Amino acid sequence: xxxxxxxxxxxxxxxxxxxxxxxxxxxxxxxxxxxxxxxxxxxxxxxxxxxxxxxxxxxxxxxxxxxxxx
Amino acid sequence: xxxxxxxxxxxxxxxxxxxxxxxxxxxxxxxxxxxxxxxxxxxxxxxxxxxxxxxxxxxxxxxxxxxxxxxxxxxxxxxxxxxxxxxxxxxxxxxxxxxxxxxxxxxxxxxxxxxxxxxxxxxxxxxxxxxxxxxxxxxxxxxxxxxxxxxxxxxxxxxxxxxxxxxxxxxxxxxxxxxxxxxxxxxxxxxxxxxxxxxxxxxxxxxxxxxxxxxxxxxxxxxxxxxxxxxxxxxxxxxxxxxxxxxxxxxxxxxxxxxxxxxxxxxxxxxxxxxxxxxxxxxxxxxxxxxxxxxxxxxxxxxxxxxxxxxxxxxxxxxxxxxxxxxxxxxxxxxxxxxxxxxxxxxxxxxxxxxxxxxxxxxxxxxxxxxxxxxxxxxxxxxxxxxxxxxxxxxxxxxxxxxxxxxxxxxxxxxxxxxxxxxxxxxxxxxxxxxxxxxxxxxxxxxxxxxxxxxxxxxxxxxxxxxxxxxxxxxxxxxxxxxxxxxxxxxxxxxxxxxxxxxxx
Numbered sequence: 001x002x003x004x005x006x007x008x009x010x011x012x013x014x015x016x017x018x019x020x021x022x023x024x025x026x027x028x029x030x031x032x033x034x035x036x037x038x039x040x041x042x043x044x045x046x047x048x049x050x051x052x053x054x055x056x057x058x059x060x061x062x063x064x065x066x067x068x069x070x
Numbered sequence: 071x072x073x074x075x076x077x078x079x080x081x082x083x084x085x086x087x088x089x090x091x092x093x094x095x096x097x098x099x100x101x102x103x104x105x106x107x108x109x110x111x112x113x114x115x116x117x118x119x120x121x122x123x124x125x126x127x128x129x130x131x132x133x134x135x136x137x138x139x140x141x142x143x144x145x146x147x148x149x150x151x152x153x154x155x156x157x158x159x160x161x162x163x164x165x166x167x168x169x170x171x172x173x174x175x176x177x178x179x180x181x182x183x184x185x186x187x188x189x190x191x192x193x194x195x196x197x198x199x200x201x202x203x204x205x206x207x208x209x210x211x212x213x214x215x216x217x218x219x220x221x222x223x224x225x226x227x228x229x230x231x232x233x234x235x236x237x238x239x240x241x242x243x244x245x246x247x248x249x250x251x252x253x254x255x256x257x258x259x260x261x262x263x264x265x266x267x268x269x270x271x272x273x274x275x276x277x278x279x280x281x282x283x284x285x286x287x288x289x290x291x292x293x294x295x296x297x298x299x300x301x302x303x304x305x306x307x308x309x310x311x312x313x314x315x316x317x318x319x320x321x322x323x324x325x326x327x328x329x330x331x332x333x334x335x336x337x338x339x340x341x342x343x344x345x346x347x348x349x350x351x352x353x354x355x356x357x358x359x360x361x362x363x364x365x366x367x368x369x370x371x372x373x374x375x376x377x378x379x380x381x382x383x384x385x386x387x388x389x390x391x392x393x394x395x396x397x398x399x400x401x402x403x404x405x406x407x408x409x410x411x412x413x414x415x416x417x418x419x420x421x422x423x424x425x426x427x428x429x430x431x432x433x434x435x436x437x438x439x440x441x442x443x444x445x446x447x448x449x450x451x452x453x454x455x456x457x458x459x460x461x462x463x464x465x466x467x468x469x470x471x472x473x474x475x476x477x478x479x480x481x482x483x484x485x486x487x488x489x490x491x492x493x494x495x496x497x498x499x500x501x502x503x504x505x506x507x508x509x510x511x512x513x514x515x516x517x518x519x520x521x522x523x524x525x526x527x528x529x530x531x532x533x534x535x536x537x538x539x540x541x542x543x544x545x546x547x548x549x550x551x552x553x554x555x556x557x558x559x560x561x562x563x564x565x566x567x568x569x570x571x572x573x574x575x
Binding site: 042043045046048049052053054056057058059060061062063064065066067068070 | 088090091092093094095096097101166167168169212219220221223224225226228291292293317439442443445446447454455457458459461462469470471472475479
């Protein structure tokens with residue numbers, strides 16, 4: 001997604017400007033903390049989806065055939 | 071229209087939602103029957119057991135001025151009851167071909183459109199739960215609020231906008247086309263895999279519907295779908311009004327996407343009606359729609375009639391600036407101002423990649439979930455478990471719906487309070503003729519024989535049934551008839567007082 005690319009660039013841009021002003025160790029701790037948060041969020045999401053996703057996905061995906069409507 | 075332009079946006083709007091349905095382990099053999107059985111479980115608190123009045127229904131008129139061949143529908147009474155569930159909220163739950171369909175009541179605010187559509191989803195979910203309760207032990211029935219099965223079949227989501235007949239149809243078609251093609255950016259509901267091209271089975275699309283469109287203008291909604299639909303069945307006074315029937319939209323789960331889809335279209339139509347819109351027009355509407363619907367980069371240049379090119383986002387930015395200029399001159403009510411602000415913010419968010427998009431636009435919410443889940447699992451994009459996740463985003467079962475899970479855990483933005491939706495299950499909106507229809511059913515049920523969009527057929531006690539015409543969607547509002555209906559102790563008193571129906575505001 002183009003939108004994503006832009007966001008990534010933006011974030012890395014602001015990180016480098018911070019690095020000019022604060023010690024490197026502090027900046028990398030901050031990056032680590034952010035990465036941990038993202039990972040925890042992703043783990044939580046996977047658990048949430050695992051709980052509700054139908055087990056017979058292949059059967060449903062194959063047999064879900066609709067007549068056109070409207 | 072006789073409305074004060076500062077009073078509310080555009081005219082009257084209503085939406086129609088068709089739902090997909092299937093057993094968890096097999097294709098239904100008789101989906102028409104299954105749809106009827108499903109809607110037979112509509113909660114008593116929602117459904118008024120009267121007939122649907124087919125007298126004024128005729129979908130064969132084309133806005134370009136001709137009548138196509140075909141049969142008018144008019145089922146006998148038992149079939150009528152089997153296929154139709156008129157609703158106390160002024161809407162209609164029914165069977166349309168092989169699908170259950172909910173048509174919300176006519177609304178005069180976009181926020182109402184959102185909450186009545188949401189009420190419809192809740193009603194159909196209640197049908198699903200009750201149906202499954204009766205048939206416990208069998209395979210679960212899945213009811214999905216989506217628009218394609220991944221195998222080349224699509225069913226609809228339609229919007230209806232009341233417009234003055236005086237607006238020439240060819241002007242309307244030409245000037246609205248670019249918005250219908252590019253609004254996908256904030257109201258596509260996304261899908262994994264092409265319906266038409268097996269080699270694109272792992273590709274993600276912004277629009278569920280765009281692939282199915284073949285021609286720029288046309289009457290049919292089931293084959294040779296057109297970007298601008300020409301159905302001319304106003305369900306109101308044909309000399310004054312037009313019901314503009316939009317068939318390009320996806321069904322949305324996100325309240326924000328629904329609000330933007332209907333709200334921006336209303337604002338564009340209002341500007342267009344006033345002659346204040348001069349939009350870019352694409353050289354090939356169908357090609358442009360399909361490209362926008364499959365372009366995750368948001369950067370594809372689209373050919374314009376004038377030989378230049380423009381991206382969908384650039385086109386939207388032109389549209390929103392023209393609408394802003396018009397509204398600033400005309401004045402705007404709180405809802406129009408809110409819509410305009412949200413419209414500008416979502417375009418800015420799409421351009422900059424702001425997280426707002428992944429909290430409010432269906433295709434982006436779903437993509438964010440799908441891509442994060444896939445990354446963790448390490449699966450191929452073509453894995454059927456990911457397509458299942460796509461389908462379950464649209465699942466109406468509260469305990470199995472991915473969207474509902476995201477909503478419950480605060481991962482997506484909402485617009486309306488769940489209590490407002492609850493109220494919309496059993497009461498009509500107050501600012502259109504839906505009020506009169508719904509309140510007649512609520513107050514005088516035993517004397518109402520049938521209803522339709524443009525009529526209420528009552529049993530006057532003596533003599534033949536009496537058809538009250540609701541030819542003006544702005545008449546029959548709470549403001550005009552609420553007190554009268556409250557005072558009338560009987561249908562006879564009401565009929566006497568309502569002769570003729572009081573004029574609209």
